[in-house]
Amino acid sequence: MTEPVSVSNLNHSYDGRRYVVEGVSFEVRKGEVFGLLGRNGAGKTTIIKVLTTLIKPTSGSVSVLGYDPVRDGKKIRERIGVVQQSESYDFTTVEKNFDLYGMLWGVDKSEARRRKEELISSFGLESIRKKNVADISGGEKRRLQVAREFMHDMDLLFLDEPTVGIDVIMRRELLNLIKKKAREGLTIIFTTHNLEEADYLCDRVAIIAKGRILALDTVENLKRIYTNRTAIELQVNEANSEALFKKLSEIYGSNLYVVDNTNAVISSEDPKDAIPTIIDLASKTGSHIEYISVRKSTLEDVLIQLLSGAS
Amino acid sequence: MTFPRLVRLLYRNLVVNTDVGTIFFVVGLPTLYLVFFGYGYQSFLPGDKSYLLFLTPGILSFQTLIAGTVTGSMLWLDRRFGMLAQLLVGPFTRIQYLLGLILTSLILGIAGGLVMLVVSSVIVPHYIAPLGFGTMILAIIVGSICYGSIMLLISALVRSQNTYNSIQVSVIFLSNFASTVFYPYSENLPVPLRILFLANPLTYISNTVRDGYMGSYSALDLFQFALTSMFTLIMLLLSARAYFRAEIATT
Structure with missing residues (x-):
């Protein structure tokens, strides 16, 4: 039929x-x-x-x-x-x-x-x-x-x-x-x-x-398929945030979604590994992390991940 | 009982035009013209010449312009406020929608003309012979389709509200005042005005309606009627072409 x-x-x-x-x-x-x-x-x-x-x-x-x-x-x-x-x-x-x-x-x-x-x-x-x-x-x-x-x-x-x-x-x-x-x-x-x-x-x-x-x-x-991962939400001070996001994108590629010049979301399978890396990069680029959180991925993250990959 | 689609569209068009503003535009405005211009200019005329008698058939032909304006606005509003797209994803075709608009113009023109005939008969009683009445109706039919087509053409081509309003007002003004609706054509007019008068379809519609009203037919009426019909046909084809090419929604 x-x-x-x-x-x-x-x-x-x-x-x-x-x-x-x-x-x-x-x-x-x-x-x-x-x-x-x-x-x-x-x-x-x-x-x-x-x-x-x-x-x-x-x-x-x-x-x-x-x-x-x-x-x-x-x-x-x-x-x-x-x-x-x-x-x-x-x-x-x-x-x-x-x-x-x-x-x-x-x-x-x-x-x-x-x-x-x-x-x-x-x-x-x-x-x-x-x-x-x-x-x-x-x-x-x-x-x-x-x-x-x-x-x-x-x-x-x-x-x-x-x-x-x-x-x-x-x-x-x-x-x-x-x-x-x-x-x-x-x-x-x-x-x-x-x-x-x-x-x-x-x-x-x-x-x-x-x-x-x-x-x-x-x-x-x-x-x-897509949410067998965690989402790390990151908020940084505007100063040097661009340098930090650039470094993060080199590591996480399409798993990084930059919301605006101070906020980003990283999709990661292992946040225990990712968080020290993020902190380390922030320190190296002179960025100040104001907020960081880890949560289970949602359908929104699936969409963001797919769309940021597409762009 | 289910009516044919075209009848349903026509009914819808007429119902949405029964608001106070449109009714005033169709009936109130011509009545005001008749009363104010009629009595105003009558006072200038010497002897027993009746300006009201001259103006009445002019106002009847003016109804064709009003009917066309309402119809053109309808296409504009349906594009602007999504009803055109809504109807076209419903059980209607583009051609049915266009025919619905043309018929709306026709009905508004005839109905408006008849209402004005009743109003004028109170102000200036006058006998109209059956042949004269038929001539008037025929001229109003052609005029309504003519101005319906002109206004549809503008609606289909123009995308912005301000441009549409400006063009519409200009067409109304020029058609109305560079025609024989309010005063007769005269060789004493400046040349540009004479050209405007003679290029204006409302001049011929008005002349034919007036001759029907007065019962003073001549071969010229037939010629004018043929000329207006031909111009109307061209306008109808042009407006249909523009409408079929136009985007369904304006921005």
């Missing part, structure tokens, strides 16, 4: 010179929450745009729900839901946004009314339902945008950073709702910067940098 999404050797360039997506291949299985993780400009949104038929890929083979996005875009769009990264709403009341969206999708009037009430309630939009979207906060707009997408039926949902601007409690409720939808059989592609979210929600994640997939696996496996 064909997987809901199958991407093979996808390449995309907007200007014909620089590729923003290069050699990307992955499959998304039915009913799974698949995460695309990466920094800004990594290529996540471009991949989503190709899959949702907004742009034609430069090359590569893509199948969404068994259809080719270039040839059968309309058939795909009838069966997908998309929450874009950028805002999208009509300048009318919150309630009317639901009504219009249901109408645009051809949802039966009584069913649309039922869904609207359910979504307004579950997304905590009751108090602002009569307000114009121009008068509500950024977080409320985002909630409206995500909630509105559930007005229609779909087989595949794209969520491009859906939780940006949403408060902690509502974010958790939203993630739970997405989890529930996935359990009911909905396939979800989810992009985020927030690793906690990916950890909580995604069955598998692809870590992307500069348009390429650096790692693709279940969250558990990624942690097992």
Whole structure:
């Protein structure tokens, strides 16, 4: 059976010179929450745009729900839901946004009314339902945008950073709702910067940098592979920090991630060995260590390690 | 019951344009023009000449410019605030969205024209023959598509809000005041103004609507109508080309 999404050797360039997506291949299985993780400009949104038929890929083979996005875009769009990264709403009341969206999708009037009430309630939009979207906060707009997408039926949902601007409690409720939808059989592609979210929600994640997939696996496996190490967090005085970080990078290479000119994280298998080395180098370069700590690596460290390696 | 996609888009376009600001722009502003300009200039005219009677068909044709402006702004706002992209990842095609906008311009132009006809009949009662009424509606249809296309072309080409606003205001001003909406064309005008008058589609739309209103048709009306239709077709093709080439979202 064909997987809901199958991407093979996808390449995309907007200007014909620089590729923003290069050699990307992955499959998304039915009913799974698949995460695309990466920094800004990594290529996540471009991949989503190709899959949702907004742009034609430069090359590569893509199948969404068994259809080719270039040839059968309309058939795909009838069966997908998309929450874009950028805002999208009509300048009318919150309630009317639901009504219009249901109408645009051809949802039966009584069913649309039922869904609207359910979504307004579950997304905590009751108090602002009569307000114009121009008068509500950024977080409320985002909630409206995500909630509105559930007005229609779909087989595949794209969520491009859906939780940006949403408060902690509502974010958790939203993630739970997405989890529930996935359990009911909905396939979800989810992009985020927030690793906690990916950890909580995604069955598998692809870590992307500069348009390429650096790692693709279940969250558990990624942690097992990359976090069988410890993270040494280091804070130094600004004076001579550059010299220290240079020396450290000669030893630790891509295992060193320089956060800014006073902070760095080193991924190490053996901190007992690493710490004396760091102290020794600090002394030799005339740097003053203000803070040093050792902790177990997290998914964030996996991402940092992979991304710093890529850069 | 599910309506065809184009009807759904059209309904959405009309609903989002029922805010107070747009309604004022479509109905209130032309009414103010009619009242203030109508009575203001009437006081200058000697004898029993009615400026209000002259201005009414001008204001009806002015509705085509208003309808086009609302439609152009709609594409601009949909690009700026993400609804164009949202609709295009939904069950709609680019061509359906474009047709939806053109039809919106058409409906706003006709509806606005009819409302102004009712308003003007209170201010200056006047009988319009059925053939004249048909001529007026036909000219308003062509005018609405014409200005809808011009404004869509601007919306599709321009990327920044300030530039868009500046161009839109300039087009409205030039179209409105370098046309026969408010005053007749005269050979006594300075040459640059005469050129502007004659190059302006609103001049011909206004002339045709006025002739329909007054019941004074001539072969010139047919010629003007053909000329405006041809210009409209060119504008429609250019705007469609620009729209299909434009990025879906502005920055």
